[in-house]
Structures are given as C-alpha cells and as structure tokens.
Amino acid sequence: MLTTVLMVAAGSGSRLQAGVPKAMVTLSDGHTMLEHCLDSVVAARDAGAVELNAIAVVVPGDPDYAASLEAICQDFAARAGVTVQTVPGGTERADSVRAGLSAVRELAGSAGGPFGRHALLVHDAARPFVPPTVFSAVVTALETGTAAVVPAVEVVDTIKTVGGEASDEVTGTLQRTQLRAVQTPQGFDLTSLEAAHRLVEEGAGGAAALTDDAMAMEAAGHRVVVVAGDPLGFKITTQLDLTLANALLASGTSTNLEHH
Ligand SMILES: Nc1ccn([C@@H]2O[C@H](COP(=O)(O)OP(=O)(O)OP(=O)(O)O)[C@@H](O)[C@H]2O)c(=O)n1
Numbered sequence: 001m002l003t004t005v006l007m008v009a010a011g012s013g014s015r016l017q018a019g020v021p022k023a024m025v026t027l028s029d030g031h032t033m034l035e036h037c038l039d040s041v042v043a044a045r046d047a048g049a050v051e052l053n054a055i056a057v058v059v060p061g062d063p064d065y066a067a068s069l070e071a072i073c074q075d076f077a078a079r080a081g082v083t084v085q086t087v088p089g090g091t092e093r094a095d096s097v098r099a100g101l102s103a104v105r106e107l108a109g110s111a112g113g114p115f116g117r118h119a120l121l122v123h124d125a126a127r128p129f130v131p132p133t134v135f136s137a138v139v140t141a142l143e144t145g146t147a148a149v150v151p152a153v154e155v156v157d158t159i160k161t162v163g164g165e166a167s168d169e170v171t172g173t174l175q176r177t178q179l180r181a182v183q184t185p186q187g188f189d190l191t192s193l194e195a196a197h198r199l200v201e202e203g204a205g206g207a208a209a210l211t212d213d214a215m216a217m218e219a220a221g222h223r224v225v226v227v228a229g230d231p232l233g234f235k236i237t238t239q240l241d242l243t244l245a246n247a248l249l250a251s252g253t254s255t256n257l258e259h260h
C-alpha cells in the first residue's frame, strides 16, 4: 500500500535542554536525530516493510533552524533516493501535524490521484531507532482496512491518578493489564485522519490536549488498533534518554542498519 510519512520535527525540545531543536541534536555517531529518524524510515523501505511514496518533514518556524533542517533533509533525500519535503510547523504537536497534512495530500495526490486509499504514517523525529518490524506491523494492519493503528508496548510501572485539592493526592490506580505506552509511527488512512483533525479543530479541544493523532481518530469515532511496538522505539525526551541512545550506538546494540 503506497505510504507517505509525515515526520514532525518542529518541537523545541524544551525537556531535553540541548540549546537547539531536538531534531538537530547530534548523537554520538555524528548523525543528527533527524537523520537517524529518516534513516529508520528508509531502512523500513529497504526491508520491504513500507512502499514509500515520500516523506514530509515539519520543521520549526525559525528561519535559521528551518534552513538547517531543510539542508539535512535534501542531503538525505539525495543519498537515500527519496522525496523529502519540508513544511513549517505550529505551536503544539497537533498544530504541526495539521500543517503537514496539506503537504502530505499534495505528495499523495501527485503519486496516484487523490481518490484512492493512501496510507499515512505520522512519526516523531525523536524516535531514532524504530526497527522495520514496527513499520511492517503498522502497515500490515492498515492493509487489512483498519483506519488507525498504533504501535505500543506494555507498561512496567504502576500508574496512579492524582487530583483532589492537592495534586499530590492519589485518587485511584489504573488496571495495568489494560494500559499500553504508545509509540510512533502511527498509521492512518489519510483521508480519515484529515477529517478527524478537522473535526477536533472545529470542536472545543485545544491542540495541546491532543497528545497523539490516534486521539483525533478516537474522537471521530474510529476504531484504533494496537500492534506490537518495540523497546527500541523509545522517544528521546530527556538527557537520560539521550544517554541511553548514545550508549546503544556505542555498544553497537542498536539500530537502523546502514546510514544513507
Ligand atoms: N509544536 C511541535 C511540538 C512537537 N513536535 C514534534 O513532536 C514530536 C514529539 O514531541 P516531543 O517529544 O514533545 O518534542 P518537543 O516538543 O520538541 O519536546 P518538549 O515537549 O520537551 O519541548 C517531536 O518530534 C517534535 O519535534 C512538533 O513537530 N511541533
């Protein structure tokens, strides 16, 4: 199934505190986070897991950062033999996804007419080591006709809700067997995700409340299916995650085959 990837890279990385947007952070092997994430997509293509049409990368509005990321994207595109188009993002992650959807529609339309079913993978430019098996599981589920697919792993901690007058008061304990930690790439029927985001945008919920795209599909009444994620699909959010990523690279344990 022809698939376009929407990679969101417009975040500031405030929790990582690296002084530059997270996608521009260089890992210990000298490659940026963005290159690693692009590489994982192309590794999935090369493994036959994704019939890749093109990649849209949503970049920060700041012109200097946008220019740097555009240069990284076009270098990568030439090396990997893939179309990569950048588009400026928004304040919240959901704003950036919405900004990217119009570019995706153009990329999908030019690939094979606007009316066919087209798969979209929405992916964080903060998960550098997602293996091809995860891409494959998501795309395979989409191919069965499912409109929304998320990769996920089991939760290892006990999760409690807090609230009351003081937010340090426990109000309940969630049933751990029913919980999953959700990763990206999340897979969607393109037309359905466009409609779901429009619906949520027109409603009361702000973009900040939408922490992933499956939430828009859930709000629109779609069935969302979970497939197996992978521990290597972890998101780099804090310095501790970055330390883990660099240790994986140093140990050779990881990651995305060869660099393009
Ligand atoms: N306005 C935003 C916010 C986030 N993202 C992207 O969404 C992904 C997941 O978000 P997160 O890990 O929270 O990244 P940041 O927003 O950069 O981090 P922080 O919340 O710590 O500032 C990242 O690839 C990030 O670039 C985006 O494109 N546009």
Ligand SMILES: C[C@](O)(CO)[C@H](O)COP(=O)(O)O
Pocket: 093, 124, 181, 182, 183, 184, 211, 212, 213, 235, 237
């Ligand atoms: C989309 C996501 O990566 C799924 O786990 C996550 O919800 C992003 O959250 P963030 O706070 O924007 O990192």
